[in-house]
Amino acid sequence: MDDERGAAQAPSEHQLALLHAAAATRRTTARATSYDGPELPVAQVAVDVGLPHLDRPFEYAVPVDLDDTALPGARVKVRFAGKDVSGFVLARVREAEHVGKLTDIRRVVSPEAALTPAIARLCREVADRYAGTFSDVVRLAVPARHAAAEKALDAKVEGADAPSPDNGGEEHAASAAPDPTSPGTGAWGRYPAGPAFLHRLGSGGAPAAAWLAAPTTDPVLDWPTAMAQAARATLDGGRGAVLVVPDHRDVDRLDEALTEQLGPGRHVRLTASQGPQARYTAFLKLLRRHVRCVVGTRAAAFAPVADLGLVAWWDDGDDLLGEPRAPYPHVREVLRLRADHEGAGLLSGGFARSVAIQQWVQQGALQSVDLPVRRAAVPRVIVAGDERDVERSGAAARAHLPSAAWRAAHEALQHGPVLVQVPRRGYLPSLRCDTCRDPARCAVCHGPLALTGSGQTPVCRWCGVPATPFDCPNCHSHRLRAGVVGARRTAEELGRAFPGVPVVRSGAGEVVAHVSSSPALVIATPGAEPVAAQGYRATLLLDAWALVDRPVLSAGEETLRRWCAAAALTRSHDDDGVVVVCGVRDDEPLPVVQALVRWAPGWLAERELAEREALALPPAVWMAGLTGDAPAVASTDRGVGDGFERIGPLAHPERDGTVQERLLLRTSLEDGPRAAAALHAARAGRSARKEPGSVTVRVDPAGDLL
Missing domain, CATH: 3.40.50.300 (P-loop containing nucleotide triphosphate hydrolases)
Incomplete structure (x- = not known):
């Protein structure tokens, strides 16, 4: 095996077809007596080891009896570091770059060319794009072999x-x-x-x-x-x-x-x-x-x-x-x-x-x-809790189920189903101090407290420790109130508000795909909304503030995406369809609410991108997040070198109560490929030196990870 080799070039589709045709010919005709070995005796194999410093092909000799089956794309077993490991043949060549004796391929697991040249090249580029390893991407691309299926x-x-x-x-x-x-x-x-x-x-x-x-x-x-x-x-x-x-x-x-x-x-x-x-x-x-x-x-x-x-x-x-x-x-x-x-x-x-x-x-x-959308072709959008609602209904205009939403649902239930989108599942997934309104936190790991059912004891969502009794660190109050109302509690409240109306719940663990056109209240979390025959008569978007006010970069675009997905299941204005947004602040106009009212998702995307460009945030820039033990993050950072803007490191609490460090690297989009290569080289250096600790590297981290 050669430990100093660069990446091999995958064969073209034409070369691969010639190799398979030659193998088929040899399988159906007798070999000439003068033939004493394979025409392409060296196989370049991608070995499934997963270590960054071994992220390259290795050369192996092809035994005569495996010449017809050890073709590019085939799964093989090879000897590596004293163990039998899996791999894929990437290419067959006449001469090896390694000057010593090559180790033989142990066996061909399956002659099926499961890794095509196009997918092999794709896996390599995806690994390079995300500072990962080829073997990690191949695991995502090629499913495990199933002999019975073959x-x-x-x-x-x-x-x-x-x-x-x-x-x-x-x-x-x-x-x-x-x-x-x-x-x-x-x-x-x-x-x-x-x-x-x-x-x-x-x-x-x-x-x-x-x-x-x-x-x-x-x-x-x-x-x-x-x-x-x-x-x-x-x-x-x-x-x-x-x-x-x-x-x-x-x-x-x-x-x-x-x-x-x-x-x-x-x-x-x-x-x-x-x-x-x-x-x-x-x-x-x-x-x-x-x-x-x-x-x-x-x-x-x-x-x-x-x-x-x-x-x-x-x-x-x-x-x-x-x-x-x-x-x-x-x-x-x-x-x-x-x-x-x-x-x-x-x-x-x-x-x-x-x-x-x-x-x-x-x-x-x-x-x-796209299609210039007519206002009558999309549902009519009502924002509950405005000044007119307050004048008409008083405090009820800003309740968990505002009066405007109650009226819309009551009228719609005379003709068809009503969709109620709730931001969170569970009963009361978020609690606050009843006196000072601070979020209720666990005394052990500082995780959020939640209530799993009526009459239950509040418990931590992270470590599961009961909060008995609760003592607010800010005001020392022992009383709690709901922060966010979950889907189960909402179903209870609406069942009492609309007696005799069937209630359907759809969420994690109990997702419903379809509902009929008969009157019903459908309580669903975002992404779990069932499709209604002929569409919903009304859709209520409850606790809108819980989505809009999330402290993440993608809060605006994610909120509109979830709202549009629910509103798209609702009948049009021409067909008496209505969407009611409940629980938004009335002190200032929110762009995400305006985008929904006007049905202008492209406008909001343009606005969000302009803000990201002004603040040098993804996707306007290249960014990667390093999370792990402090010494491991520092070692990886040193290996990356200069030329990048550092943000952090900062303490990053995990859900198990441990605290790690997070460091963000930022550079221009044009410099992204070089930055990813530097990250991969830094990881390879740590791997080769067998340094302790682990670092999670995420290129282009999602908006909720920044």
């Missing part, structure tokens, strides 16, 4: 010809839905730039669009149908599509729309909830080109779709699109890299627009596709 799919193909991605289901799709590229037809027909976007996808172009979806309760015009029609236009043009959505409910909706547009069997689902065999089977169908379209959650961004023509994702601001495991890549960046390298079209859609996407629009990387 055998079952092989047997199925032997029993019947594999469906062709070029013509499978064409007749069904043609009869099931009109041509989405025809002017005036399909969900894209109402957008001025929609038909042109589909035409470019179908003709082999690579359009890049930031799509602000117009709200509608008509499933024929809603966003799942629009994304499915974009995928259909791409497939009709002979190319593949990758569609990524935040959660399984969105996957279900888009899966149904794709089946309607493409016909059965022309796409697959790829999610973590499928189970190992189902997930690997879907992965193999894409790898073997049985299908060319995939819909799934964030892992589907790495799906090995052949002849890629479209990458699309929905609701860019949703935190589920950010990977919670190292190196923490975001779907947005992964798919942008794929589109750039594979010449594919790009589509980022949502009812609101994130600041990162707005930056791409202003840079000219994306073209805005």
Whole structure:
């Protein structure tokens, strides 16, 4: 093995095809007696070790008996540091750079080329972009092998010809839905730039669009149908599509729309909830080109779709699109890299627009596709607690359920369901001192106190220690009051306010996908709102201050994103739909409330980006966060070197009561690649020296981590 080697170049698609063709020929014909070894005897292997200083390929010898199976992309077992470890063959070459004897590959786990050249290059670039390691990204990109899935799919193909991605289901799709590229037809027909976007996808172009979806309760015009029609236009043009959505409910909706547009069997689902065999089977169908379209959650961004023509994702601001495991890549960046390298079209859609996407629009990387929204085509928005409400209802105008919200719900329940969005789940997830109004904190770890049910003892949400008795450190009062009312307590209150009306709760652990059009109160936390048949008659956004006043950088854009997602499930003003915003401050106008009232998410994104640029905050600058033990953070900081602005280090309390340090590094966007390389080198140096302690490195930290 060579310990001084740089990264190997992955073979091209043409070279890979030649290698596989040569191997197939050798498997079906007898070897010549003069043949005494492989034509390409050296394999460059990416070893799954995860240490930053070993983040490079290593050379191994290919035994004669493995020549036909140890091909680029295959999983292998090799000897490394005295142990058998897994790896992927990246390339086969004639000569080794290492001058000594090479260690043989131990065995080929599977000859399936699970890591294609395009995905290998993508993994390398994602690792470099986020100062991570290649092996960490490959774990996200390639699911674990499932031998039973390989055998079952092989047997199925032997029993019947594999469906062709070029013509499978064409007749069904043609009869099931009109041509989405025809002017005036399909969900894209109402957008001025929609038909042109589909035409470019179908003709082999690579359009890049930031799509602000117009709200509608008509499933024929809603966003799942629009994304499915974009995928259909791409497939009709002979190319593949990758569609990524935040959660399984969105996957279900888009899966149904794709089946309607493409016909059965022309796409697959790829999610973590499928189970190992189902997930690997879907992965193999894409790898073997049985299908060319995939819909799934964030892992589907790495799906090995052949002849890629479209990458699309929905609701860019949703935190589920950010990977919670190292190196923490975001779907947005992964798919942008794929589109750039594979010449594919790009589509980022949502009812609101994130600041990162707005930056791409202003840079000219994306073209805005939106629809000038008529006020009558969106729900009417009422802000409860204004001066007129106070004159009419007194203190009730600013209660937890204001009088304006009660009247709207009472009237709407005569005709259909009412959605109530509550910022937090639980009963009383946040408590305050009843005397001085300071947040109630745990005496052990200083975590927030919460009440889990009526008559229960307040407990710490972090360490679980009961607060008996509570003693406010500021005024020494023993009395508590609600800080934020959770979904369960809200359901109790509304059940008493509207007796006889069914109450449906949807939240973590009990998410409801759909509700009927009959009258009901639907209490949901953000992101868990069920879809109502024919839309909700009214939507109440309770405790708006709990979202707006969060001490995080992304509070404004995240609040509007959540509100727009709920309002988009509500009927339009023409159809008597209304949205009531409850609990906002009346001392000054809030931009996020104005954006909702005017239905102007693009305006708020422009405003937020301008403020970030003025304050030199992401995404206007490159930034990375280092969190860990103080000596480890200091060591990594020294390894990074000069040329960066430091913010901190500052104490960072964890939920388990421990205190770590956090240091932020900041530089210009143009200097970002150099900064990421310096971070990786600093981590590699600590790893090689076996320094104690750990450091979590997050490039482009999310708004709630700054």
